[in-house]
Amino acid sequence: MRMKMKRKLFLITSVFLIVFNAKCIKVWCQEKDEIINKIVTSMTLKEKAQLVVGTGMYFELPDSLASLGSAVNALSNETDPSYSEMVNRIRKYVPGAAGNTAEFPHLGITTQVLADGPAGLRIQPRRKGEEKTYYCTAFPVATLLASSWDTSLVYEVGKAMGNEVLEYGVDVLLAPGMNIQRNPLCGRNFEYYSEDPLVTGMMAAAMVKGIQSNGVGTSIKHFAVNNQETNRMSVNAIISERALREIYLKGFEIAVKEGRPWTVMSSYNKINGIYASESEDLLTKILRKDWGFHGYVMTDWGGGSDVIAQMKAGNDLIMPGQPAQIRSIIDAVNKGELDVSVLNMNVSRILKIMLETPRYKGYRYTNNPDLAAHAAVVRRSASEGMVLLENRNKTLPLDSKVKNVAVFGNTSFDIISGGTGSGDVNEAYTVSLIEGIENAGLTPDRELMGIYKSYIEDARKKQGRSTNWLTVMMGGKMPLPEMSLNNDLIQRMAKNNDIAIITIGRNSGEGADRKAEEGDFYLSSAEKELINRVSEAFHREGKKAVVILNIGGVIETASWSKIPDAVLLAWQPGQEAGNSIMDVLTGKINPSGKLAVTFPLSYNDVPSSKSFPGKAVEAAKEDDRPDLSGFSFTRRVPWEAIYDEDIYVGYRYYDTFEVPVAYEFGYGLSYTAFDLSNLRLSSPIFDNEIVVSVDIKNIGSAPGREVVQLYVGAPSGKIEKPEQELRAFSKTRLLQPGETETVKFKLSAKDLSSFDDSVSSWIVEPGKYTVKIGNSSQKIAQTANFSVNKKNVVEKVNKALLPERDFKRLTRNQK
Numbered sequence: 001m002r003m004k005m006k007r008k009l010f011l012i013t014s015v016f017l018i019v020f021n022a023k024c025i026k027v028w029c030q031e032k033d034e035i036i037n038k039i040v041t042s043m044t045l046k047e048k049a050q051l052v053v054g055t056g057m058y059f060e061l062p063d064s065l066a067s068l069g070s071a072v073n074a075l076s077n078e079t080d081p082s083y084s085e086m087v088n089r090i091r092k093y094v095p096g097a098a099g100n101t102a103e104f105p106h107l108g109i110t111t112q113v114l115a116d117g118p119a120g121l122r123i124q125p126r127r128k129g130e131e132k133t134y135y136c137t138a139f140p141v142a143t144l145l146a147s148s149w150d151t152s153l154v155y156e157v158g159k160a161m162g163n164e165v166l167e168y169g170v171d172v173l174l175a176p177g178m179n180i181q182r183n184p185l186c187g188r189n190f191e192y193y194s195e196d197p198l199v200t201g202m203m204a205a206a207m208v209k210g211i212q213s214n215g216v217g218t219s220i221k222h223f224a225v226n227n228q229e230t231n232r233m234s235v236n237a238i239i240s241e242r243a244l245r246e247i248y249l250k251g252f253e254i255a256v257k258e259g260r261p262w263t264v265m266s267s268y269n270k271i272n273g274i275y276a277s278e279s280e281d282l283l284t285k286i287l288r289k290d291w292g293f294h295g296y297v298m299t300d301w302g303g304g305s306d307v308i309a310q311m312k313a314g315n316d317l318i319m320p321g322q323p324a325q326i327r328s329i330i331d332a333v334n335k336g337e338l339d340v341s342v343l344n345m346n347v348s349r350i351l352k353i354m355l356e357t358p359r360y361k362g363y364r365y366t367n368n369p370d371l372a373a374h375a376a377v378v379r380r381s382a383s384e385g386m387v388l389l390e391n392r393n394k395t396l397p398l399d400s401k402v403k404n405v406a407v408f409g410n411t412s413f414d415i416i417s418g419g420t421g422s423g424d425v426n427e428a429y430t431v432s433l434i435e436g437i438e439n440a441g442l443t444p445d446r447e448l449m450g451i452y453k454s455y456i457e458d459a460r461k462k463q464g465r466s467t468n469w470l471t472v473m474m475g476g477k478m479p480l481p482e483m484s485l486n487n488d489l490i491q492r493m494a495k496n497n498d499i500a501i502i503t504i505g506r507n508s509g510e511g512a513d514r515k516a517e518e519g520d521f522y523l524s525s526a527e528k529e530l531i532n533r534v535s536e537a538f539h540r541e542g543k544k545a546v547v548i549l550n551i552g553g554v555i556e557t558a559s560w561s562k563i564p565d566a567v568l569l570a571w572q573p574g575q576e577a578g579n580s581i582m583d584v585l586t587g588k589i590n591p592s593g594k595l596a597v598t599f600p601l602s603y604n605d606v607p608s609s610k611s612f613p614g615k616a617v618e619a620a621k622e623d624d625r626p627d628l629s630g631f632s633f634t635r636r637v638p639w640e641a642i643y644d645e646d647i648y649v650g651y652r653y654y655d656t657f658e659v660p661v662a663y664e665f666g667y668g669l670s671y672t673a674f675d676l677s678n679l680r681l682s683s684p685i686f687d688n689e690i691v692v693s694v695d696i697k698n699i700g701s702a703p704g705r706e707v708v709q710l711y712v713g714a715p716s717g718k719i720e721k722p723e724q725e726l727r728a729f730s731k732t733r734l735l736q737p738g739e740t741e742t743v744k745f746k747l748s749a750k751d752l753s754s755f756d757d758s759v760s761s762w763i764v765e766p767g768k769y770t771v772k773i774g775n776s777s778q779k780i781a782q783t784a785n786f787s788v789n790k791k792n793v794v795e796k797v798n799k800a801l802l803p804e805r806d807f808k809r810l811t812r813n814q815k
Contacts, residue, residue: 036351039107040344049329050102051109052311052346054321055087057099057301094169096124096134098301098422099320101350109351110360111171114219114298114319118142118175118191119418119574120425121164134367135428136164137374137575138417140382141552142177142203144571146193146596147668148385149707150731151206157381158210160374165216169365171357172217172263177423178204178251179226179267181553181597182649183612185514185521187229190419190552190572194596195650195665197247198726201254208259215358217262220255222300223287224248224276226267227641229513230613233302234636236270236804239643241757244271244801247649253291262295262353266315268303273804277304281800283314290797296349308332316346371428375576382573382580383589388566388669389557395544395565397587397671398499405437406445406493408534410459410480411505411550413452415577419552421510427575433503433548436578440586445497448489455483479505481519482526487533494537499544501585502534502564506551507572513613514553516603522556535563548581558601558662569593587671592705592731594668594776598650601662607645607653614641651777652722666709666726666776672700672737676708676781679773686752686769686788692728692745694773694782698735706732708743709774712752715767719754724772727751749794760799764792 043051083102090100090111103111116122121136139145139161145154165173177191178200186192193200208218225237225248239248255261264287266277276282277299287293298317304310307318307325318325332338354360388396407413412433418424437444459480493500504527508514518524523531535545544565549555552572561567568591573580583589600606617638648656651665675697682691696706708731711724728745735741752769753762766788774780 032352032355035108035355036348039109039351040347042107043104043347045330045333045340046326047102047104047107048343048347049326049333050083051104051350052317052329052343053102053307053325054099054317054319055090055102055111056322057320058091094123095127096122096426097170098122098174101317101354110354110357112350112354112357113170113359114172114174115165115170116174116422117425118177118423119572120161120427121168121170121173122422122425123168123170125426125428132367133428134168135371136168136425137161137371137378138425138427138430139374139378140385140574141190141418141423141572142193143181143190143552143597144382144385144573144593145207146199146203146385147387147569147571147593148381148731149199149594149596149729150384151202153381153384154203154206155210157377158207159213160210160377162211162214162216164369164371164374165211166214166358166363167366167369169359169367170216171359172219172353173211174219174221174265174422175211176204176207176218177221178255179222179224180248180251180649182227182643183606183608184554184597184600184603185516185612186227186553187508187513188419188421188423188510189554189597190508191423193251195598196596196726197250198254199596199729200251201258202729204251204255205259208255208261212260212262215356215361215363217295217353217357218259219263219265219298220252220259220261221265222267222276223252223264223297224267224282225271226269226276228613229511231637231639232268234270234639235614236273236617236640237643238272238640238803238805240646240803241760241801242755243643243646245755245757245797246647249286256287256291256293262356264293264295264297266297266299266303268300272801275304275306275309277315278306278309278313279801280313281798285798285800288314295353296346308338311338311342311346316349378574379576379580379583380589382570382576383583383591385571385593386573386580386584386591387569387571387593387595387667388584388591389549389569389663389667390561390564390567391669392565393544395546396568396585398585402442402498404443404445404497406448406497406500406534406538407434407437407452407503408448408485408500408530409503409505409548410452410456410482412501412503412548413449414456414480414505415503416479416505416507416550416552416572417575417577418572419509420507423509425575430575431578433501433578433581436580436582437501439579440582442582445493448493451485451489456480459483479507482524482530484526485530485533487537490533490537493534494541494543497543499546500534500538501546501548502531503548503550504531506553506555508552516609521554521603523560528560531560531563535565546585550577554597554599556602556662557599561662569595587702590671590702590704591668592670592707594666594707594709595663596665598654598661598665599663600654601660605654605659605661607648608643611642611644614639648722652725655777656723664776664778666707666774667779668707668776670700670704670706672698672702672704674704674706674735674775675699676773676775679771679782679784681771681784681786684786686749686764686786689746689748690786692747692771692773692784693742695740695742696732696735697740698737701737703734703736705734707775708732709776710745710747711772711774711777711780712747713770713772714752714754715765715769717765717767719756719763719765721754724770724777726777749792752788753792753794759793759796761796762794764788764794766790
């Protein structure tokens with residue numbers, strides 16, 4: 001009787017709390033609306049214009065770059081004394097932040113401090129007149145995190161990253177970057193997750209949730225189709241509606257709906273003839289009406305060319321902001337060219353997010369985040385995302401008899417934690433591979449160390465300044481050319497040491513794309529010679545050689561990867577780099593990373609190789625002439641990139657047209673082995689959803705984790721389909737030898753749908769569908785079929801972003 005009473009009381013209490021909480025949320029929403037309306041009503045036209053335009057950009061640069069700093073900072077000067085005083089005051093809140101919104105204490109409006117970046121908070125590490133430091137944690141780059149295929153891990157990384165955002169007094173982190181890796185040469189691919197929109201969206205949503213769990217905001221970027229750095233301020237991406245919806249917008253859709261980011265950053269480029277920041281189709285029809293986004297949109301720094309068009313399109317905040325833009329908005333309202341109701345909406349959206357910020361709520365920043373705890377997160381997460389590409393004769397993990405190590409390659413000593421530009425982080429330290437080796441209890445050869453350190457020190461002095469101005473301004477580090485070693489030295493190293501480790505490094509970043517040439521996408525002759533000669537010398541002594549790839553994006557591997565005994569793709573693993581690499585090499589961590597991007601045999605095999613990065617176009621109209629509008633240091637050149645590969649990006653192309661690759665999407669080795677079996681479907685007929693189950697057993701001798709990938713092959717009816725598409729994935733817990741875990745996936749109609757641009761709808765066509773379970777796109781363990789009996793219109797959306805012209809899609813005959 002008592003138990004029944006307790007249950008009844010519990011149910012009554014639960015219902016009361018649900019109703020009470022719902023009422024509280026409703027009341028709080030009403031109160032927020034009232035606060036916002038009151039503020040907007042109290043604002044002058046000038047204050048509204050000042051709020052929707054950022055307060056400019058400020059750099060404290062070294063004396064050698066003082067002239068550049070003065071030029072940048074001068075752009076934010078304003079003759080209004082009260083405005084200038086406010087700007088100078090708020091810039092001191094967090095030196096090194098990328099920008100601020102205006103602050104009006106008499107209206108209750110606090111500034112929002114906005115700061116980079118995708119691999120960790122980027123602020124100034126030292127401040128004039130202070131002994132205290134403000135270093136941040138350099139986390140693994142996005143490409144590595146995606147290679148973990150572990151959303152829980154990415155959430156944990158985001159949570160640690162967001163804590164630094166909070167404690168250093170920043171309100172919105174300009175991250176994560178989540179554009180599709182359309183082409184391996186994009187200079188910012190290290191900031192992006194994958195060639196696949198599902199992986200991209202799920203990783204970004206997890207990152208957003210982790211960061212925002214601290215009560216701070218994110219700005220997912222760059223919305224949208226920012227897939228190159230070449231002429232990024234003016235390139236016109238010409239692309240089909242279907243490719244937009246299925247490939248380039250899908251990840252953003254997942255992140256918006258599941259992650260609920262506070263803000264979105266519009267991209268620099270044009271999409272089908274219109275700047276992203278000036279596109280009502282993109283920012284209102286798709287983002288807000290189709291997806292239900294309720295935050296505000298900001299420009300990328302200097303994006304677009306028409307501030308009035310941006311306001312009307314739904315781009316609420318112009319960054320970094322210039323006084324001329326404030327005046328343009330005021331004049332447009334006074335002349336009737338911009339309805340004040342539009343401006344009020346822009347202001348209201350900014351204020352709505354302001355009410356959620358730590359600064360508005362009066363949070364007391366400590367300026368003392370737990371950097372040691374976050375370093376531990378870096379070390380573990382980096383190891384989880386490294387991909388073992390080759391491992392012949394069980395070279396790895398290293399045998400306990402291995403004690404002395406000959407370490408080759410400049411990057412072993414000068415390791416790259418992350419990319420350059422706004423994706424770089426000012427960390428207190430980076431653990432080199434040499435330090436990681438020593439920390440693991442092994443001994444690097446001292447003679448070889450001395451030779452490399454002398455060479456690197458001398459080469460750095462001789463190295464010219466980078467031609468990429470962003471690399472110069474933001475302190476990015478570029479790899480040095482490999483030196484040539486004589487045969488006697490290499491042979492001596494082989495005799496005196498137990499194993500060779502060779503590190504190959506690559507770096508890139510904002511402002512420039514990579515090149516399909518030696519020393520970049522392809523190894524240089526010196527690098528190939530190093531791998532060949534060292535491997536050969538150690539093999540003669542009955543010893544082995546291991547190559548570490550410390551890179552931010554895809555490179556060619558097919559011509560050399562079978563020469564060494566093992567190849568570990570370490571990506572750019574953050575500040576604990578050396579320790580994380582050695583955790584994998586020694587077997588402390590069993591590698592479980594899988595490629596979230598395909599490694600082609602050759603650059604010419606990449607489906608976009610002929611159209612990347614586009615070409616210059618003749619200016620047909622006066623308005624199309626090169627211009628310097630916006631806040632850019634680069635001349636805008638009329639440029640276009642035609643996305644003629646359409647939906648066939650990455651594995652969708654390679655698998656459909658049977659193009660061989662070096663390492664396929666989803667590939668990655670382990671120190672153990674797994675069996676995927678007992679695939680079963682909840683029904684042979686699809687009716688709204690279907691549940692897929694599969695058993696994963698560790699059949700090897702070491703504990704390990706496996707990534708289970710679910711691909712679906714769909715019938716080609718009216719809508720042409722790729723061979724298969726990733727529709728779900730999961731990573732197991734750490735399975736002991738002999739242990740089994742059952743993984744379940746629930747597929748909805750939206751998961752199976754394709755976009756029919758003729759009716760602007762997501763559609764599931766009738767026919768036979770094949771579920772494919774595997775641990776890569778080309779290593780399928782089991783398949784099962786189900787049927788869809790009738791056409792299902794899953795969702796109708798707004799007609800938007802129509803291409804300027806028709807262009808031919810790839811067909812099987814064009815292979």
